[in-house]
Amino acid sequence: MVGSIRRQGLVLAVLTLLAATAFSACGSSSTGSGATSGSGSSVAPASIGTLVTASKSENALNVYANIPAELFKHVLDQFNTLYPWIKVNDNELSDPEIFSKVTAEQGQGAPSADLMISTYPVGFAQAGQRGILKTDYSPAGLQNFPSWAKQGPGEYVMEADPLLVGMNTKELDTAHQPHSYDDLAKLADAGQPLTTYPISHPIGYAAVWAYTTQKGEPAWQTLAKIAKTTKTIDDGTTQLEAALKGQFAAGYFSSGLGRAFVPQYKGLFEMSYTSDFQELIPRGMAIPSKAGHPASAQLFMDFVYSQAGQETLCAAGMTAFANGFQSATGCTNSLADLQAHVPAANIYVIPFSTKLLDDQAKITARWNSLGFK
Secondary structure (H helix, E strand, O other), X not given: OOOOOOOHHXXXXXXXXXHHOOOOEOOOOOEOOOOEOOXXXXXXXXXXXXXXXXXXXXXXXXXXXXXXXXXXXXXHHHHHHHOOOOXXXXXXXXXXXXXXHHHHHHHHOOOOOOEEEEOOHHHHHHHHHHOOEOOOOOOOOHHHOOHHHEEEOOEEEEEEEEEEEEEEOOOOOHHHOOOOHHHHHHHHHXXXXXXXXXXXXXXXXXXXXXXXXXXXXXXXXXXXXXXXOEEEOOOHHHXXXXXXXXXXXXXXXXXXXXXXXXXXXXXXXXXEOOOOOEEEEEEEEEOEOOOOOHHHHHHHHHHHOOHHHHHHHHHOOOOEOOOOEOOOOOOOXXXXXXXXXXXXXXXXXXXXXXXXXXXXXXXXHHHHHOOOO
C-alpha cells in the first residue's frame, strides 16, 4: 500500500522512528524457482582495502532506486559515515524507469547509474539477458545470507520486502482484522471496501503471479471473492490516505516499507502478514556494466551485507534477512519475525525470472475477468 510513498510531510515522523528503531533477522525461507545460490559465485569478493583505494579516485556513487527518499536517506547517511569521501546522488525512480533509463543511457554512451535498486523481478531478468549488468564481482558477506540473496549473475538482494495487508483499525475491530487472504475474502463477502494495486503495476502483478502459480485454482477462487469490493489504485500513498480516511477497510499486496510509517498513526493503521500465503518480493541491487564508479557501488553492497548494514536497513523499514542475526533492541522488520508468524511452506520468494513475463498475458486476462475495478 505504501510502495511508492513520496509525501514529504511524513519525513519528520519517519526520522523520529529511525532514531528509535533497530532489528532482528535470521534463517531462510522457501525460495521461488529460479533463485540461485548466494555462495556459488566464481568471483571472490574484492578486499575492502582495494575497493576503498579505487573509490577515492571515483568520489561518487549514482544510485537509481525505488525507495522513498526520506527512508533511504538514513541508509545513505550511515554509509557515508564509513566512506565520507563518496558523494552519493540518490535518484528516486519507479521500477520501470530505472531499467529503461539505464538501458537508454548505456545505448547513448551517456553517464548513468552505478547502482540499480528495484523491486522489479522481470526488469532484473531482462537486464541480465540484455547484458547491461556487471557480473564479474561478488559482494563480501554473501555467505551469511539465504541462498536466494543471489538471484543471478550480478543480481543480488538488498532486502526481502513482504507484501502485507494494511488495515484501518477504526473501521475493523480486532475480531475482523485480516491476517490472511481468506480473511480478506470474508471482508469482501461482508461488503467491506478493499484496495490494492492494479495488475499493470509491477508489484501488483508479481504478487498475483506468485499467489496463483503457487496456490493454483483455490487462489483464483479467493481473488474472485476479493474482487467484489476491491478498487485498484496505482499509487501507494493514495491507497494509504484513502484507508486512513475510512474509504477502505483494508488494502493488500502492500509494500513492507509501510511499516516505517505505522507508528505515527497511533493505532489507527496496522499492517499484517498473510498467514495462508506470504509473498516476499526481493528488492534487488545490481551494478550496470558501464558504471563509472563500480568500486563505490561494491562498497555499498558490502555495507548492506554487514551487520551494521542490516541494522540500518531494518531501522529504515526494510527487512533484515541475514542468517542468525539478532537484534539488541528488538526491531521486528526481519525474516525471523515473518517466520514466527507464517508457516515455512507458505513463505515464497518471488524469483528474478522471465517466467513472470511469459505468464503475464494469461494471468492479466484471468485477473481482468474477475471484475477488478
